[in-house]
Amino acid sequence: MEVLVQPLNRVIRVQPGANLLQALQAAQIPMSYSCMAGRCGTCRCRVLDGEVMEGGSDQQRLLEGDDSFVLACQTYVTEPCTIEIPEPDEVVVHPARIVKATVAALEDLTHDIKRLVLRPAKPMEFSPGQYVQLQFTPEHARPYSMAGLSGDGLFEFHVRLVPDGRVTGYIAHELKVGDAVKVSGPLGSAYLRRRHEGPMLCVAGGTGLAPILSILRGAIAQGMANPIHLYFGLRSPRDIYGMPWLEQLERDHPRLNVHVVVTSGGNAATHRMGLVTDAIEQDHGDMSAWRAYLCGSPPMVEAATVVARRKGIAAAHIYADAFYTQGT
Known part of the structure; x- marks a missing residue:
């Protein structure tokens, strides 16, 4: 079975049922990834031709139009196909981690926006523009985007308080400096493309x-x-x-x-x-x-x-x- 990879114009041979991301990695084809669980969206790619199996389901799909985008970590090759890898020169690899952090600051920015600053126990690498999942308690978790850079030593978030919001209500009324927060990530594919030189x-x-x-x-x-x-x-x-x-x-x-x-x-x-x-x-x-x-x-x-x-x-x-x- 063969997979044609564009725009690298390479053909790789895989076993039937092979995981697409693992096959690309084995062939040393550059591909962004992070969580390996279908949550972060980092390994998004496009099936231009052929059939694949998504998420371990028992049915093949011939993908067309907008539905032709898949997550490589959740895709299995069942027939010869052509895969388009987006921006192979802009690959980022930040293996997903869970880091413990404590609240370093919590302050008002506007009438309904708070600035939340966390101090992680260990560093977490991420690309500018990515986000993480914050878990304050087992019942209070939500994704938020970082406002800073991974080398800052602190994580900064801007939280808009939603009326009757369960998580934002907790942040507004119960969270305090020194509280523990679990940080999971990084997630997201809307990160800075560093090689782009245009506007x-x-x-x-x-x-x-x-x-x-x-x-x-x-x-x-x-x-x-x-x-x-x-x-x-x-x-x-x-x-x-x-x-x-x-x-x-x-x-x-x-x-x-x-x-x-x-x-x-x-x-x-x-x-x-x-x-x-x-x-x-x-x-x-x-x-x-x-x-x-x-x-x-x-x-x-x-x-x-x-x-x-x-x-x-x-x-x-x-x-x-x-x-x-x-x-x-």
Whole structure:
């Protein structure tokens, strides 16, 4: 049985029923991975031709269109097929870990956003833009994105408090400095692509600023000179936060342009009015050479994806992290 791997244009031979990720590793084909359990999304790839078996199910699937994307760690090769590996030059490998941490700081950023800082007992490597699962108690666990870098020695998170939210309510009313927290990860494929030299579009909605801060800090730490446009979308002026951080990043990266866009009740003299998607439409023409990082609520991420695609950014170059609120 053969597997053709694109864009490397390599053919590997595997045994029927072989796990796709293990087969790629055995052939020394570069492939990102982390959790090995189908949760992190890091090993996402595309089946261009042929049939595979997903997740150990007992039925084969001929995958087409959007359904052609699979997780290599959960995919088994049952017929000759062609696999497309995304960005083999941007592979990241951070084996998933569980690290104990303690709460180092918990402070208000806005009326409904808290900054949570954890001190891990051991280091955890992650790429800028990734997230982890935080478990405060057996009944209180939720994923959150890091705002910093893995070399900081601390983990920083921005938590939006949801009315009647089970986990965010616990963070707001019961969590205190010194409490133990279990950190599992890293997770997520919307991480900084360090080899890209073209312009970058970063769109953050609310606490979606956290992973975008990590991406911007990572770009500066890597010495990336890319032109970067950050659009920070918020509902009202009282939701604005993190401006000192953004102003410092603009000083550190002279090609970074920060656009704060407020939906309603704003002051046109200090920030833009309307939707981030409208601002992007107004500011840019062809964006086919760009890469996009989109983080925030699902409706915002979906709308920004539509604009990015309409502006010419390839779907494979749009890295999205939508924040879902179930179980918050």
